[in-house]
Amino acid sequence: MSTAGPPLALLAELTHRCPLGCPYCSNPLTLDRVRDELDTATWLRVIDEAAALGVLQVHFSGGEPLVRRDLATLIGHARAAGLYTNLITSAVLLDAPRLASLQVAGLEHVQISFQDTEPGNADRIAGFQGGHEKKLAAARMVREAGLALTINAVMHRQNLGHLSEMIDLALVLGAGRLEIAHVQYYGWALSNRSSLIPSREEVRNAVAVVAAARERLKGRLVIDHVVPDYYAHRPKACMGGWARQFMNIAPSGLVLPCHAAQGIPNLRFDSVKERSLREIWADSEAFERFRGTSWMPEPCRSCDRREIDFGGCRCQAMALTGDAGATDPACALSPHHARLLATAKAESEAVIPPSFVYRRYAKMPHEEESPA
Ligand code: SF4
Numbered sequence: 001m002s003t004a005g006p007p008l009a010l011l012a013e014l015t016h017r018c019p020l021g022c023p024y025c026s027n028p029l030t031l032d033r034v035r036d037e038l039d040t041a042t043w044l045r046v047i048d049e050a051a052a053l054g055v056l057q058v059h060f061s062g063g064e065p066l067v068r069r070d071l072a073t074l075i076g077h078a079r080a081a082g083l084y085t086n087l088i089t090s091a092v093l094l095d096a097p098r099l100a101s102l103q104v105a106g107l108e109h110v111q112i113s114f115q116d117t118e119p120g121n122a123d124r125i126a127g128f129q130g131g132h133e134k135k136l137a138a139a140r141m142v143r144e145a146g147l148a149l150t151i152n153a154v155m156h157r158q159n160l161g162h163l164s165e166m167i168d169l170a171l172v173l174g175a176g177r178l179e180i181a182h183v184q185y186y187g188w189a190l191s192n193r194s195s196l197i198p199s200r201e202e203v204r205n206a207v208a209v210v211a212a213a214r215e216r217l218k219g220r221l222v223i224d225h226v227v228p229d230y231y232a233h234r235p236k237a238c239m240g241g242w243a244r245q246f247m248n249i250a251p252s253g254l255v256l257p258c259h260a261a262q263g264i265p266n267l268r269f270d271s272v273k274e275r276s277l278r279e280i281w282a283d284s285e286a287f288e289r290f291r292g293t294s295w296m297p298e299p300c301r302s303c304d305r306r307e308i309d310f311g312g313c314r315c316q317a318m319a320l321t322g323d324a325g326a327t328d329p330a331c332a333l334s335p336h337h338a339r340l341l342a343t344a345k346a347e348s349e350a351v352i353p354p355s356f357v358y359r360r361y362a363k364m365p366h367e368e369e370s371p372a
């Protein structure tokens, strides 16, 4: 059994349903169906277990969490349990009455994703007509309600030229934080990589834009920016290290060390339907498999950064090498790094494919009514 400390945060993926079709969505390629979603009572129990385990924050996410009719109940329960509550949303379903009900329940923070600053391109990327205008309106409502706002901007070769405008937009909307998230290439994003991957030059420019903005906006806007893995020299500590700080519950109740972990075959995930969160955190096979450093191969095993980046991202290692236990190819010390760079160069210089492979949740006839 592990001696891991408590997780800091829980990502509660309430549903995989979502009206948008983002081609880089981090949800798995096979989406959970409505009939498999946890019911309200189970989520309430899980929230209690998370608080008892020492979790400090719960992020209500999806898919689009606003499609769950019990969202206010879950937020209220989390707040009463002493957890900080954050709603991660596309915001296209957020209107004033719904926001008010969530705020009354105890919502403290809202994170809204934007696909671009140019409305036509934003709607094209999201695969949702009129979405950008709805997001702008929702962001204003959030600030008018006095709630904390974070803007999440997923950047890639089809919107990176508008990075400065995205920073300005976050400022105008009154966000306290802007997350500039470069696409991570697994799941849906891997299927769309040649449509999304920027060139090294474009990334270099983005780094300069962010550095200047951080200087200019000190004390007004916090900007998070992680350089895309494909152009990094060393990988980031994905999720702060596997099974060290975060846990993710998929709509069906499977507990994952990260939201993309279902892309790793032969990894057994426990479900909150069968075990408590405490038991799963302590010794679930999926959590133990890459926890700490003893699982590491060379060159990680003898590397002085092994407790800094924990060997990088397991999902990326799986996607690019076929082995989730390999050193992340984003690391220059990985034997796969040169191939990764060559792929990035070739795809970022190639003509952009005419269309995205959109992520779509196709509703089945029996899914007209949601259980919650
Ligand atoms: S990334 Fe886009 S499609 Fe995926 S859940 Fe978020 S808003 Fe929906």
Ligand code: SF4
Residues within 6 Å of the ligand: 234, 235, 299, 300, 301, 303, 304, 305, 306, 307, 309, 310, 311, 312, 327, 328, 331, 332, 333, 334
């Ligand atoms: S060899 Fe492993 S531990 Fe060392 S920097 Fe690369 S990924 Fe990190």
